[in-house]
Amino acid sequence: MSAGLAAADRLEVAPDGETSPWRTELDRLWARGRAFLGTDLAIMGGAMTWVSERNLVAAISNAGGFGVIASGAMPPGLLAEEIAATAALTKKPFGVNLITMHPQLTELIDVCTAQRVGHVVLAGGIPSGAAIEQIRNGGARVVCFAPALVIAKKLVRMGADAIVIEGSEAGGHIGPVSTAVLAQEVLPHVAAVPVFVAGGIGRGEAMLSYLDMGASGVQLGTRFVCAHESIAHPHFKRAFIRAAARDAMPSPQLDVRFPVIPVRALANPATERFRAIQREVIDRFHRGELSQKEAQLEIEHFWAGALRKAVIDGDIEGGSLMAGQSVGMVTREQSTNEILGELIDQAVATLAGRACRFGRSPQFFGSAEGQGPDG
Numbered sequence: 001m002s003a004g005l006a007a008a009d010r011l012e013v014a015p016d017g018e019t020s021p022w023r024t025e026l027d028r029l030w031a032r033g034r035a036f037l038g039t040d041l042a043i044m045g046g047a048m049t050w051v052s053e054r055n056l057v058a059a060i061s062n063a064g065g066f067g068v069i070a071s072g073a074m075p076p077g078l079l080a081e082e083i084a085a086t087a088a089l090t091k092k093p094f095g096v097n098l099i100t101m102h103p104q105l106t107e108l109i110d111v112c113t114a115q116r117v118g119h120v121v122l123a124g125g126i127p128s129g130a131a132i133e134q135i136r137n138g139g140a141r142v143v144c145f146a147p148a149l150v151i152a153k154k155l156v157r158m159g160a161d162a163i164v165i166e167g168s169e170a171g172g173h174i175g176p177v178s179t180a181v182l183a184q185e186v187l188p189h190v191a192a193v194p195v196f197v198a199g200g201i202g203r204g205e206a207m208l209s210y211l212d213m214g215a216s217g218v219q220l221g222t223r224f225v226c227a228h229e230s231i232a233h234p235h236f237k238r239a240f241i242r243a244a245a246r247d248a249m250p251s252p253q254l255d256v257r258f259p260v261i262p263v264r265a266l267a268n269p270a271t272e273r274f275r276a277i278q279r280e281v282i283d284r285f286h287r288g289e290l291s292q293k294e295a296q297l298e299i300e301h302f303w304a305g306a307l308r309k310a311v312i313d314g315d316i317e318g319g320s321l322m323a324g325q326s327v328g329m330v331t332r333e334q335s336t337n338e339i340l341g342e343l344i345d346q347a348v349a350t351l352a353g354r355a356c357r358f359g360r361s362p363q364f365f366g367s368a369e370g371q372g373p374d375g
């Protein structure tokens, strides 16, 4: 169906030349997200350190979604280069993800301002009011992650222009609450700004279900790792293609006194070694050979550089294979355009299927944004 069309254009035209009413309905459901991002599709490509660089980011934006550069631990000069290189590959909007605890956060924001980045996503912790203000004063919109309703409300008061709620099904650093529960907790109560839902979304039906609940759009990471345009090492991609949902596990923690930052990743020999290292370090702590602080630091040090090792060097036994549970739905390498097109087709087919089941026209279906006073 619609082979060769950009993902954003798929199913827009029915065989009789009319715009598909179901695609129009989808566009109505995520109109606020599209307007906020300035895109055809309210689908953000979640920033993935080492993976979300110029090629994948530009591919997502060129296909109608919203690519986001993962700045990770980049110094300001490197970020400036990456933004310029991405802008050379796409004329469409894209954003930059900054990690709040980066020691040069202020300078990184200055780079985004100087390069006229339209949207800055602040990740890795609750941002300071000063960081939000600096981004807004520079003319960009601020997107923040909220792991709970109270925090979402606080971030809106602090000036966040949009919120991402990311559940524990996601790949990478995760909170304790599932996407399904976070969505129910947050979506009915945050209307002031658009909310994007992330974590565990692998198909268009799931994407649509969150739009039905009032989300303005979605954010996906895992599904884009095996895009043709992703520079992830072939070994890393192969590990994703082979994996099932249950292989994407949170990092193990052996002792509550030595907390581990929870990261969802494919279990591999490094995960086993991490368990063994924790056991050994805790034993040394018990024998008085290490202070609690020293033991904690040794545990925290274990994964340093491990994501790069896996994504770039292809060391899938010794590196970190960060992946979400939707990895089971990654079955082959595809173009970014095809991945986005599939999501749209599945959402549109679901809307059309509902009409068949209930014999209703598209305008009958409401959304949190489109509902009138009588529902």
Ligand SMILES: Cc1cc2nc3c(=O)[nH]c(=O)nc-3n(C[C@H](O)[C@H](O)[C@H](O)COP(=O)(O)O)c2cc1C
Pocket (backbone or CB within 6 Å): 045, 046, 047, 048, 049, 051, 070, 071, 072, 097, 123, 124, 166, 169, 170, 171, 172, 173, 198, 199, 200, 201, 219, 220, 221, 222, 223, 321, 322, 323, 324, 325, 326
């Ligand atoms: C390999 C990998 C690296 C990630 N790195 C980051 C990051 O640097 N910053 C960030 O905010 N989120 C990061 N994430 C989370 C994604 O941006 C996105 O929110 C998440 O993948 C969405 O859930 P999904 O994986 O179920 O689609 C990462 C995810 C993966 C799989």
